[in-house]
Amino acid sequence: MRLNQITYTDAKPVDGYGPGFFRIGGEVFEGAVLTGPAGPTNWGGYEDVQPLLDLADEIDVLFIGTGKDMTHIPQSLRTQLESAGVGVEIMNSPAACRTYNVLLSEGRRIALALISV
Template structure:
């Protein structure tokens, strides 16, 4: 098997995560975050639909990491995102980080909205 190194030249990868924090582009951020190709910023969590809806036209899909376990979205959030032309994929935050990085490295228009994993 041959492994290829991925280099992020202009995009912002998720470097790691731990109990209550994420490391994005070398910077540690605590709590829930939203990560796009341009960078990371705090996110208000699953009740903060406005921040995700603001991504309309910029991303095709947002990976929503619900912490250590998969959890359902609040009623209506998925339909609001779809109405705005944003696909939503729900998964545990660790899987969302990995999936975001892979698709980002392929040049895809993706974002990750992440709730921290517990400790």
């Protein structure tokens, strides 16, 4: 078996999560969080659109974790992101964390917006 070391870019992987928090790059964030090329930061949720739009030139896809269960995001949010040229993938937060980590390890241009579980 061949083992490869995973090397991340400046973005940090999701190390873990639990009720009300995420651990990203060893740092704990409570509540909703946004992470991508510039690293993790607290996020205001679906109404806090501008930080997501600011990523448009840096990413191809934004994964949105909708909490414990997969739910729809507001249509206006999806429309604004897609109009800015950002692909949007919706899934529950645990699946979004796993998918983000895998694609981050491949060097993809991605970001992750999470609602806590």
